[in-house]
Amino acid sequence: MWNDIRKSGFFDLFILATDVFIMPVMFLIAGYFALPALLTKGTGGFWRDKLWRIVLPWVFGVLVIAPAVAYSAVFSRTSAPPGYVSFWINDFFGRYYQQAHYWFLGILALFFALLIVAYRLTPAYFARRPAVNNPPVRFFPLFALLSAAPFFFANLFFWSDAWVNCKYLFMIQPVRIGLYFCYFGLGVYAWKNAWFDGDGYRPSLLYWGPAAALMLVVFLAYRVAFTLTADIPVMFKAGHALVYANFCLSAAMALIALFARAAGSDASLWRGLAANSYAIYYVHQCIVIPLAYMVRKLPVNIWLKYFSVAACAVVLCYFVAKYCINPFFITGKRTAGL
Structure with missing residues (x-):
């Protein structure tokens, strides 16, 4: 967000890599826990819960x-930025319109609505x-192809990083929205088939870890060599879709395998982070952006800046989430009778 005086090519690659799998993993998790909640609460109770937990925070986040x-982006890149009130009234709903990280909540609400419709049609x-x-051996290659297909077809008309x-x-990012839908569906399918718990399918870190590491190298090499410009040949776009989809899938399964080990821990730190994860997601940019602004001109090592800001952000986000946001949600749900 802010233009720091210290630069590092590592962080460019870091962003390129993490931008691939973080959101698909979140949609997979959302799909995995959505279906049992829907079956338990019914369509009415499920949707009322999502209105309170997803739709209202989405609207508030987008508007406020x-x-x-x-x-903050305009302020950091413009020599004479407008006043904030003037920006909000005259500029935000024009070429500067965005939903920050709250776009995820809007798309998630849409996917939940589609799940309700599908459930009502074929309960x-x-x-x-x-x-x-457990999935057969061919399942994951076929899923990678399935998720690569909408990515490729959308990429014929839109740049891979374009927002609409x-x-x-x-x-939305037209090139990725179909892939996100695939991962939401994968989460629903995984819960339906009892993956990740009991005797169900559990990804092996021994297999998925090396696969993710290999696909990371392949993806970064391909991305830097062929796809940093909007105008690339169709065959290279097809290759990008396949590399992207396979890296995404291997990274998602490797992360599930990795965190499955931590899930068995009784450490209060893990329990606290898990209980406040949604609120941390919701508030994190409000904390990270000011912290990054404060250190952007400090002539110190970029790694020291990164780890200092990251550590402070995690601690502050946790306390804000636990003591400011989550109590409001709990009180609000009781008041609403949810």
Whole structure:
């Protein structure tokens, strides 16, 4: 967000890599926990819960917090930035419109609505299988192809990193939205087939870890060599889609395998972070951006800056989430009768 006086090519590669798998993993997790909640609460209770937990925070974030995030970019890159009130009234809903990280909540609400429709049409299909159903060997290559297909076709018309404003309601990346839908569906499918718990399928870090490391190298080499410009040949776009999809899948499975080990820990730190994870996500840019602004001109090592800001941000986000945001949600849910 801020232009720091210290630069490092490592962080450019770091952003390119983490930008691939973080959001698909979040959609996979959302799909995995959505179906049991839907079966338990029914469509009415499920949607009322999502209105309170997802839709209302989305609207508030877009209208109140996202303008400040957009303004911080203008403020840092413009010699004479406008006043904030003037920016919000005259500029934000024009070429500077964005939803910050809250676009995820809007798309998630849409996916939840589609899940409700699908459930109402075919409720018997979504019942959990009584027996464990581990995926066959061909499942993951086929899923990688399935998720690569919408990425490739959208990339024929849009740059891979392009954002599109859909009538101010949704902010999407056309090249990635189909892949996100695939991962949400994968989460639903995984819960339905009893993955990740009991005797169900558990990704092996011994297999997925090296696969993710290999695909990381391949992806970064391909990305830097062929896809940093908007105008590339169709065959290279097809290669990008395949490399992107396979790296995304291997990284997602490796992370699940890695954190499955930590999930068995009784450490209060893990329990606290897990209990406050959504609130930390919600508030993190409000804390990270000011911290980055304060250190951007300090003539100190870039690694020291990064780890200092990261550590402070995690601590502050945790305390704000635990003592300011989550109590409001709990009180609000009781008041609303949810």
